[in-house]
Amino acid sequence: MTGTRPIILTCGEPAGVGPELAPKALAAGVPFVFLGDPRHLPPGTRWAEVATPADRVEDGVLAVLRHDFPAPAVPGRPDPANAAAVIEVIARAVHLAQSGAAGGICTLPINKEALKTGASFPFPGHTEFLANLAGDVPVVMMLASTTVSPPCRVVPVTIHIALSEVPRALNPVAMEQAIRITDAALRRDFAIAAPRIAVAGLNPHAGENGVMGTEETAWIAPLLDHLRAEGLDISGPLPADTMFHAPARARYDAAICAYHDQALIPIKTLDFAGGVNVTLGLPFVRTSPDHGTAFDIAGRGIADAGSVIAALRMAHDMAGKR
Ligand SMILES: NC(=O)c1ccc[n+]([C@@H]2O[C@H](COP(=O)([O-])OP(=O)(O)OC[C@H]3O[C@@H](n4cnc5c(N)ncnc54)[C@H](O)[C@@H]3O)[C@@H](O)[C@H]2O)c1
Numbered sequence: 191m192t193g194t195r196p197i198i199l200t201c202g203e204p205a206g207v208g209p210e211l212a213p214k215a216l217a218a219g220v221p222f223v224f225l226g227d228p229r230h231l232p233p234g235t236r237w238a239e240v241a242t243p244a245d246r247v248e249d250g251v252l253a254v255l256r257h258d259f260p261a262p263a264v265p266g267r268p269d270p271a272n273a274a275a276v277i278e279v280i281a282r283a284v285h286l287a288q289s290g291a292a293g294g295i296c297t298l299p300i301n302k303e304a305l306k307t308g309a310s311f312p313f314p315g316h317t318e319f320l321a322n323l324a325g326d327v328p329v330v331m332m333l334a335s336t337t338v339s340p341p342c343r344v345v346p347v348t349i350h351i352a353l354s355e356v357p358r359a360l361n362p363v364a365m366e367q368a369i370r371i372t373d374a375a376l377r378r379d380f381a382i383a384a385p386r387i388a389v390a391g392l393n394p395h396a397g398e399n400g401v402m403g404t405e406e407t408a409w410i411a412p413l414l415d416h417l418r419a420e421g422l423d424i425s426g427p428l429p430a431d432t433m434f435h436a437p438a439r440a441r442y443d444a445a446i447c448a449y450h451d452q453a454l455i456p457i458k459t460l461d462f463a464g465g466v467n468v469t470l471g472l473p474f475v476r477t478s479p480d481h482g483t484a485f486d487i488a489g490r491g492i493a494d495a496g497s498v499i500a501a502l503r504m505a506h507d508m509a510g511k512r
């Protein structure tokens with residue numbers, strides 16, 4: 191069965207919290223294989239090398255698909271010499287997922303700056319890199335809570351761009367694409383038969399009828415009317431400040447937001463330890479914890495594994511539905 195194929199857990203930035211979270215993630219209780227350099231794992235980790243994702247290891251032992259890095263990992267201090275290998279690991283995991291050898295991928299955090307400095311990484315994050323590896327397919331980034339009720343699921347239409355560029359990048363084509371991809375993924379991957387989507391405005395009070403900005407009246411509201419006429423269940427444009435408290439969240443399954451922080455502040459505030467980043471629209475399953483490399487605590491063994499555990503379980507669950 192598809193859902194029983196292991197998930198590939200990519201090592202991410204080895205100077206971050208990724209390598210210490212990998213053995214803790216065994217608590218997820220789903221089959222997965224760590225793809226990275228075993229020399230970066232914390233001392234005392236019980237691990238065994240496997241040749242393919244399907245190979246079995248003893249319970250309580252981390253299965254490792256070996257990818258040798260040129261330099262050791264010093265917690266909190268990314269080495270530019272390792273940047274290219276971090277990128278190779280992601281590409282190798284995608285290949286394993288696309289070939290059918292793995293059920294999907296779950297990515298431990300990368301440090302964008304370290305990859306840019308060390309390997310001229312031309313993408314702002316995994317999301318854009320994965321879309322490129324998949325053949326430049328349109329994707330959206332969704333972050334989903336796993337431990338709060340009603341759930342919080344958010345999709346920023348614009349992702350890793352400067353705030354000053356948001357009004358120009360936010361347009362009807364991008365918003366419609368985000369809504370359609372989200373609607374389809376909620377049906378396919380989250381088993382929601384009739385998804386309810388809420389759309390945030392860009393401006394305070396969703397523009398308050400043009401008094402505080404005109405994007406809502408000029409094109410967001412007409413676009414939503416058009417999609418409603420097609421049968422999509424959409425509310426909005428809504429004032430973003432009042433759409434994330436519990437009674438408001440009970441009225442929708444996912445919130446489409448204008449920009450990164452409008453979307454990610456509510457989810458990371460409500461469920462930092464259980465939030466999952468999932469890329470929708472890819473031909474393979476990809477999830478990730480919601481946090482970054484956490485250089486300030488890396489190597490101390492105190493990083494919370496809740497988010498990566500939730501991400502592995504979600505990837506396994508999604509793979510089973512495909
Ligand atoms: N999926 C990804 O690859 C991903 C996701 C988010 C951020 N990042 C990258 O990570 C780097 C650092 O980003 P940041 O500092 O904004 O966010 P961060 O999530 O790394 O850290 C923010 C704060 O949360 C704490 N924290 C993070 N993860 C934790 C955990 N598992 N347990 C306990 N505390 C934890 C950190 O110690 C820090 O105080 C950046 O380069 C960013 O782009 C990558």
Ligand SMILES: N[C@H](C(=O)O)[C@H](O)COP(=O)(O)O
Nearest residue numbers: 315316317318467478480481
């Ligand atoms: N924007 C995400 C966040 O702040 O959590 C994060 O940078 C991860 O993005 P990728 O999955 O594209 O690396």
